[in-house]
Amino acid sequence: xxxxxxxxxxxxxxxxxxxxxxxxxxxxxxxxxxxxxxxxxxxxxxxxxxxxxxxxxxxxxxxxxxxxxxxxxxxxxxxxxxxxxxxxxxxxxxxxxxxxx
Amino acid sequence: xxxxxxxxxxxxxxxxxxxxxxxxxxxxxxxxxxxxxxxxxxxxxxxxxxxxxxxxxxxxxxxxxxxxxxxxxxxxxxxxxxxxxxxxxxxxxxxxxxxxx
DNA sequence: CGTGTAAGGAATTCTGACACG
DNA sequence: CGTGTAAGGAATTCTGACACG
Numbered sequence: 001x002x003x004x005x006x007x008x009x010x011x012x013x014x015x016x017x018x019x020x021x022x023x024x025x026x027x028x029x030x031x032x033x034x035x036x037x038x039x040x041x042x043x044x045x046x047x048x049x050x051x052x053x054x055x056x057x058x059x060x061x062x063x064x065x066x067x068x069x070x071x072x073x074x075x076x077x078x079x080x081x082x083x084x085x086x087x088x089x090x091x092x093x094x095x096x097x098x099x100x101x
Numbered sequence: 102x103x104x105x106x107x108x109x110x111x112x113x114x115x116x117x118x119x120x121x122x123x124x125x126x127x128x129x130x131x132x133x134x135x136x137x138x139x140x141x142x143x144x145x146x147x148x149x150x151x152x153x154x155x156x157x158x159x160x161x162x163x164x165x166x167x168x169x170x171x172x173x174x175x176x177x178x179x180x181x182x183x184x185x186x187x188x189x190x191x192x193x194x195x196x197x198x199x200x201x202x
Numbered sequence: 203c204g205t206g207t208a209a210g211g212a213a214t215t216c217t218g219a220c221a222c223g
Numbered sequence: 224c225g226t227g228t229a230a231g232g233a234a235t236t237c238t239g240a241c242a243c244g
Contacts, residue, residue, distance in 0.1 A: 004150045007150075014147070023236080025205065040114070040214090042212075043237065044213065062204085113216095125226055129226070145215060145216080146215080168224070
């Protein structure tokens, strides 16, 4: 869903304008595995609107004094929690369904 | 609405890949007033996803043998018709509303 | 750690023109 | 009319490094 939001089509200059971050900062956040732009054949980075949103979020966290590895850790933690929640939810649904039968 | 769809952020090379059109064709369709990309300070064209959609539509019409000025005319005609329809619709709504009072 | 910057090179884009038809 | 192409130049992006802290 939202096919446009996740299409990697924006070059770093535009992303810089959109986010207010310097190109240097954006490249550094990629180096720290916070964002994952694609590349053109020639090697030019291509970002999505999702990446732009994420960068704004990252910028806020950096302002709050968070370090890049903390941001990465926090996101991974969030991912695991979501997976756990989904698994438990599915389990409950299955249980409820079996009781009825 | 759909803020992403209308944001002019895509360079011509990407648009070319997305549409299958050559950069030459894209620039020519701009010259013929079928699309209206914005420009960066340096003069680089910036397109939106809407422009990409429109270009695909244009490409289809060109394949059908339509000429650029015909495509432009057809779109203007469509615009006028929509405006007329909207005006009439608003008139009917107002009329119905006044009858009730 | 996070970011600025100068450096040199490569990829990308731009315009105007010639060509074909 | 619509599109390809070679030409020359300008804007954009890339990497690796040095600097500061």
